[in-house]
Amino acid sequence: MNSNHTMTIEFWKMFLSEIYHANLLELKHGLTSKKSLFIDFQILTTFGSEGFAIADLLLKNPDEVFADIKEAFQGHDFQVRFFNLPKRIILDDVREDRINILISIMGEVEEVRAITPRIEIATYQCPAGHYTSIKVGLGNLKKPDRCGSENCKYMRFKLVPELSKIIDTQQITINISSDFKRKSRNLLIDLYNDVFYNLEKGDRIIINGILRCNFIEKQKNNVDLKFYIEANSIEICESTLENIISNPHRKSFNIDAITKAKCPERIDVQIKKIIRDNPNLSCEEQKIAIYQKLAEIPTENIDIWLEKLQNSGIIYPRKNGYIIF
Numbered sequence: 001m002n003s004n005h006t007m008t009i010e011f012w013k014m015f016l017s018e019i020y021h022a023n024l025l026e027l028k029h030g031l032t033s034k035k036s037l038f039i040d041f042q043i044l045t046t047f048g049s050e051g052f053a054i055a056d057l058l059l060k061n062p063d064e065v066f067a068d069i070k071e072a073f074q075g076h077d078f079q080v081r082f083f084n085l086p087k088r089i090i091l092d093d094v095r096e097d098r099i100n101i102l103i104s105i106m107g108e109v110e111e112v113r114a115i116t117p118r119i120e121i122a123t124y125q126c127p128a129g130h131y132t133s134i135k136v137g138l139g140n141l142k143k144p145d146r147c148g149s150e151n152c153k154y155m156r157f158k159l160v161p162e163l164s165k166i167i168d169t170q171q172i173t174i175n176i177s178s179d180f181k182r183k184s185r186n187l188l189i190d191l192y193n194d195v196f197y198n199l200e201k202g203d204r205i206i207i208n209g210i211l212r213c214n215f216i217e218k219q220k221n222n223v224d225l226k227f228y229i230e231a232n233s234i235e236i237c238e239s240t241l242e243n244i245i246s247n248p249h250r251k252s253f254n255i256d257a258i259t260k261a262k263c264p265e266r267i268d269v270q271i272k273k274i275i276r277d278n279p280n281l282s283c284e285e286q287k288i289a290i291y292q293k294l295a296e297i298p299t300e301n302i303d304i305w306l307e308k309l310q311n312s313g314i315i316y317p318r319k320n321g322y323i324i325f
């Protein structure tokens, strides 16, 4: 293990316990039915130079970052989901050279399939009794290329269902268009665990996830690339929420699912709004108003935010309240 790797693990422990302290406690102690921790990408990028570098790595090599987070919180079974990613890509960006990177894409739901169980981690056993586990994506269940035990030459494996991990998954198809809507295409989205949002045909959504590809052999030397997105999170923002409410295909409207998916406003934006809405209070009174309105965020985190905003010259404390520049 190199020092860079150790530093990254330490960063995740520090970042999550500082900014998402309350959510982390809920997940660790099973106080919530959710299995996901939602992280604002924008907060990560502004968390010092290290946060910025790791945010950049997350976009380029998400698998490495997700493995680091898993290692930092060993023994805790929760999924980290990012929202507020920087650039939304379009159809023309769904290309071979973008496979395995984290992307954000907007599209209209075409088809929603039923939630079904699928093996996520398949554990195989060779005739010598060694176990080999492999992560399974969308597509056919593949056997390991070789036994996980060093020097074992066996190439025959049988699946051990009781040691494999089964998760709930759902596939949806979205229609994405290219620049100026010259053309459009359907793209398969793979959702798993608790990232199901009661979506319906016609809903406009933003998918954040890893671009994956299945290679389907058609004939000799002829391989078909089948792109899909392994969804990390779905966002429904104000403009898309309006589209969902007015969607003629929607028979029912589950407000709970929508609230869950709606991307939360950034903390700095909320703090500035509360200060602006309470102009005649002192700094201390404005602070209390912020604590009350943002009750789900630990107070020490709000203090960090206020300090950050002040150090960046965005707000300035005066006797009769903060001034916003």
Ligand SMILES: [Zn+2]
Pocket: 126, 127, 128, 129, 130, 147, 148, 149, 152, 153, 154
């Ligand atoms: Zn073996």
